[in-house]
Amino acid sequence: MEALAWICLFAPLAGVVTLTLAGSRISRGAAAWAGTLFAFVAFAAAVGELIAMLGEDASQRAHTFTAYTWAGSGSFHVPLGILVDPLSMTEMLVVAGVGAVIVMYSIGYMHGDVKERRFFVYLDLFVFSMLLLVMADNFVLLLAGWGLVGLSSYLLIGFWHERPEPVAAAKKAFVMNAIGDVGIAIAIFFMVRDLGTTDFGAVFSAAPHHWAKGSADANWVAAGLLLGALAKSAQIPLHTWLPDAMEGPTPVSALIHAATMVTAGVYLVARAHPLFQNAPDILALTALLGMATLLMAGVIALVQTDIKRIIAYSTMSQIGYMFTAVGIGAYSAGMFHLVTHAFFKALLFLGAGIVIHALGGEQDVRRMGGLGAALPKTKRLMWIGTVALIGFWPLSKDAILASDLEKGGTTATIVWVGGLLGAFLTGIYATRLMRLTFYGERSRYADEHLHTDHGEAPWVMMLPVVLLAIGTLLSGFLAIGFGVNQTFGDWLASAAPTIEPSTADDLVTTAIAWAVGGSGGLLVWRAYTQPGMLERLKRPFGRTPVIAEHKFYWDELYDSIAYIPAAAIATGVYRFIERWVIWGTVDLVAFVVRMVARGTADAQTGVVRQYATVFVAGAAVLGVYFLSKATL
Amino acid sequence: MHIGVEWFISVSAILFGIGLYGVFTRRSPLILLLSVEIMLNACNLALISFSRYLGEQSGQVFALVVMAVAASEVVVGLGLVVAIARRKGDLDVDRLTGLRH
Numbered sequence: 103m104e105a106l107a108w109i110c111l112f113a114p115l116a117g118v119v120t121l122t123l124a125g126s127r128i129s130r131g132a133a134a135w136a137g138t139l140f141a142f143v144a145f146a147a148a149v150g151e152l153i154a155m156l157g158e159d160a161s162q163r164a165h166t167f168t169a170y171t172w173a174g175s176g177s178f179h180v181p182l183g184i185l186v187d188p189l190s191m192t193e194m195l196v197v198a199g200v201g202a203v204i205v206m207y208s209i210g211y212m213h214g215d216v217k218e219r220r221f222f223v224y225l226d227l228f229v230f231s232m233l234l235l236v237m238a239d240n241f242v243l244l245l246a247g248w249g250l251v252g253l254s255s256y257l258l259i260g261f262w263h264e265r266p267e268p269v270a271a272a273k274k275a276f277v278m279n280a281i282g283d284v285g286i287a288i289a290i291f292f293m294v295r296d297l298g299t300t301d302f303g304a305v306f307s308a309a310p311h312h313w314a315k316g317s318a319d320a321n322w323v324a325a326g327l328l329l330g331a332l333a334k335s336a337q338i339p340l341h342t343w344l345p346d347a348m349e350g351p352t353p354v355s356a357l358i359h360a361a362t363m364v365t366a367g368v369y370l371v372a373r374a375h376p377l378f379q380n381a382p383d384i385l386a387l388t389a390l391l392g393m394a395t396l397l398m399a400g401v402i403a404l405v406q407t408d409i410k411r412i413i414a415y416s417t418m419s420q421i422g423y424m425f426t427a428v429g430i431g432a433y434s435a436g437m438f439h440l441v442t443h444a445f446f447k448a449l450l451f452l453g454a455g456i457v458i459h460a461l462g463g464e465q466d467v468r469r470m471g472g473l474g475a476a477l478p479k480t481k482r483l484m485w486i487g488t489v490a491l492i493g494f495w496p497l498s499k500d501a502i503l504a505s506d507l508e509k510g511g512t513t514a515t516i517v518w519v520g521g522l523l524g525a526f527l528t529g530i531y532a533t534r535l536m537r538l539t540f541y542g543e544r545s546r547y548a549d550e551h552l553h554t555d556h557g558e559a560p561w562v563m564m565l566p567v568v569l570l571a572i573g574t575l576l577s578g579f580l581a582i583g584f585g586v587n588q589t590f591g592d593w594l595a596s597a598a599p600t601i602e603p604s605t606a607d608d609l610v611t612t613a614i615a616w617a618v619g620g621s622g623g624l625l626v627w628r629a630y631t632q633p634g635m636l637e638r639l640k641r642p643f644g645r646t647p648v649i650a651e652h653k654f655y656w657d658e659l660y661d662s663i664a665y666i667p668a669a670a671i672a673t674g675v676y677r678f679i680e681r682w683v684i685w686g687t688v689d690l691v692a693f694v695v696r697m698v699a700r701g702t703a704d705a706q707t708g709v710v711r712q713y714a715t716v717f718v719a720g721a722a723v724l725g726v727y728f729l730s731k732a733t734l
Numbered sequence: 735m736h737i738g739v740e741w742f743i744s745v746s747a748i749l750f751g752i753g754l755y756g757v758f759t760r761r762s763p764l765i766l767l768l769s770v771e772i773m774l775n776a777c778n779l780a781l782i783s784f785s786r787y788l789g790e791q792s793g794q795v796f797a798l799v800v801m802a803v804a805a806s807e808v809v810v811g812l813g814l815v816v817a818i819a820r821r822k823g824d825l826d827v828d829r830l831t832g833l834r835h
Contacts, residue, residue, distance in 0.1 A: 707834050708833045710766070710827045710830070711758060711827060714758065715758070
């Protein structure tokens, strides 16, 4: 079904072009609905493609469609080609599906903003870029999509550019992502040099023959790709841009910084898994960095007070789980968590968006509290997301941890323990968020600013949240584990293999994960209900909460290793090189010219015949010279 | 009777000398321009003489180019002379020293 795949890819781009050309000729509302329509067209095409694919034999599901040669040099060609296989199909459905729903939510959320039309252009541009990223059939086109999602992310984070914070956050996100782009570019250089192609299939089949397993070249390629994945997916050490990105409008946070773009790193590792399998050290590094991120982000989420930043750190932590999954080779388990996470995290973000909307833009959880009575539907829907986040259902996090146990070995065991610890932290911060927002005494601020005269939210905002809640619940049935149902793993088997945990491992891990997650939730509930308990719990940790509030000083670290030395070098170069060498040379040249001119300017008398005399005299001298040289 | 190339060159040299003399002695810019034209045509004559002597056509082409340039030069030169005459009413090149340092 070639046509459907192209429609899916280009429908959002058509939206961008249409809305840009229409400009102010159509009303803001019409632009918003048109933007939504184009996203839904992409989703419909993706669903059509899925139906076609389900009708095919499992071994015949990978299709490559090539439009034309995009770039070529000698025997090296980069086609504008798309690959539709179960892995990219999964991503297409998530991107177009969750994307379309969130674009629809934006109709309500952005209503009345002066730049409403532009917002929908950017959103459609993002959906197109993300589809290009996941549908590309070679690394160069993937990098093009990779860069374009970075651009749309930059435009949308800085959407409210009247304030300085979003502008700074947008720049930070762009620069950190550029570091990752360089990593992917380096990996591509290796491919072009040694393999002469960047086509997925050709690279994956040729790579093991050219690069020995664990060799320096194999490690460089995998490390370059990993750098890109770490930057895009906000993992240690390139993670600090994601919390700042919450300065963007909430639908942007839900779409780009929770559901789709930030999980692109997981997709990249799963897609390029033959290259990562060829570099076992880098693969182990992936898992360990993921674990470090999930624990660190979990701890920071405990002390954040901005509702969106809590969810952002939670996102970072959940992507950490996905990285641990792909890092131990359980690719489809990582992809499964990606899919379920896209639903429940978008659900939580959009729910938070309704709360923020109802409070007139307030995001501080300390100024909320007791909103459950005013926003009962939102509260119930967000509970579905919270239960999913803690890991009760869907069982995607448990599947990752069970794979760790099944895999065994040092790395996987460390990751298993770390993951369970993270599940405890997840239970705490997820419950704390609900508790502080919806329960307890309503704050004075909320009393004054809450406005729900027109109901909780307009239907265009509520319907997407309901759809995402349904998606969250249904996505759990894609894979249940315990040997009951492995549909998702089987579906991805050809493109992204997995580790199938034994039923015993599954049962043990799930039981422990439920227990620690649940106990974390209960603990925090009691801590906020019983007076004094919170302080008693905090005491043994000393200054740790303060360090966590400062996000473990990563920003300060980057300042001291990157910004401060760079600024010092620049100042030094200015003071000594620029001021003395460059300006000095210019001044010297000017001085010499001025001196010579002062001596010779008197020859300019303005008398034409004098000039003519000098001219003729010169010509005469030349004539005599040439005549004396001439041999008659 | 055959007239050798040296005769033509001699005429050319004489013409050039006349032009040069004019440039050095006269003060009117109009006469100066005329003198320059004489020198240019002396050059043309030399070019064509050598062209014929050597059986080489490019000298003729050069001469044509020189004529075109000379025509343009006269147009510009006369234009300047007229403009200066209107502005100053005085056409002595020794007194037109506005471009002095």
